[in-house]
Amino acid sequence: MAARHNEFIFRLEDEEVALIRDFEGMYRQCEDPHGQSRVLENLSYHLVTVTLDRAVAMLSHEGRLAIADLGCGLGYFTRHLKQRYPEALVYGLDISSVALERAARRAPDCTFRRVDLKTAGLCIDGGRRFDLAVALDCLYYFEDHEIHGVLANIRALLAPGGFLMVGYHLPEDMRFGLYLRSLADAERLLIPHALDIVYSFEVHNRLDRTYSGAPVGRHLYFLARDPS
Ligand SMILES: C[S@@+](CC[C@H](N)C(=O)[O-])C[C@H]1O[C@@H](n2cnc3c(N)ncnc32)[C@H](O)[C@@H]1O
Numbered sequence: 001m002a003a004r005h006n007e008f009i010f011r012l013e014d015e016e017v018a019l020i021r022d023f024e025g026m027y028r029q030c031e032d033p034h035g036q037s038r039v040l041e042n043l044s045y046h047l048v049t050v051t052l053d054r055a056v057a058m059l060s061h062e063g064r065l066a067i068a069d070l071g072c073g074l075g076y077f078t079r080h081l082k083q084r085y086p087e088a089l090v091y092g093l094d095i096s097s098v099a100l101e102r103a104a105r106r107a108p109d110c111t112f113r114r115v116d117l118k119t120a121g122l123c124i125d126g127g128r129r130f131d132l133a134v135a136l137d138c139l140y141y142f143e144d145h146e147i148h149g150v151l152a153n154i155r156a157l158l159a160p161g162g163f164l165m166v167g168y169h170l171p172e173d174m175r176f177g178l179y180l181r182s183l184a185d186a187e188r189l190l191i192p193h194a195l196d197i198v199y200s201f202e203v204h205n206r207l208d209r210t211y212s213g214a215p216v217g218r219h220l221y222f223l224a225r226d227p228s
Pocket of ligand 1: 023034036039070071072073074077093094095096099115116117118135136137138141
């Protein structure tokens with residue numbers, strides 16, 4: 001049976017998918033959509049964490065490291081980032097104010113802002129740039145005609161030499177966000193935004209459903225970098 005949170009996100013109409021994207025309603029009605037409280041039990045997130053460690057070690061920045069968790073939801077991974085890099089300034093960005101309220105209680109030492117990643121010319125706190133941005137299980141909520149605007153926004157949030165980690169979950173019956181199914185797709189999406197893909201990996205998960213409740217399937221991860 002489909003998880004209830006999906007009712008707020010998409011609807012099937014004659015085999016066609018209509019995106020609803022009522023994230024505010026979803027967070028009002030669902031305590032723990034997508035099993036977010038257990039994301040860190042998912043083996044893929046451990047792989048993401050060690051990859052981020054390497055990226056952070058390669059950053060040569062002056063002053064405080066700034067990190068953004070894009071589509072941070074309930075803030076579990078945001079809190080994890082702060083615990084992992086305690087000296088860093090860690091932001092969580094999401095479209096849902098309900099999610100952000102709960103995230104702020106969970107991670108009071110992080111900064112949370114309500115943003116719509118689709119907003120043209122998105123600007124955070126008067127132009128803050130981030131050395132590292134992560135977008136985990138978030139980018140498939142955009143339509144094909146929206147994704148380049150979203151990527152332009154994310155690109156503009158990156159500091160020179162900054163990294164972007166994209167995580168993408170593709171269960172077998174995935175019906176939307178299908179523009180990112182391979183490394184070649186990622187290159188088509190990111191290279192026009194002057195981002196180099198410096199590391200990628202693909203996980204075929206047939207293990208985690210019983211362990212963490214996370215849906216099984218393919219998971220794609222891309223670490224991209226501003227080459228300047
Ligand atoms: C599946 S949750 C992922 C949460 C978290 N990143 C994780 O991995 O557990 C996707 C999140 O993206 C957020 N989101 C969707 N569309 C957005 C938009 N246009 N701007 C900002 N956030 C958005 C949703 O509110 C939701 O919290």
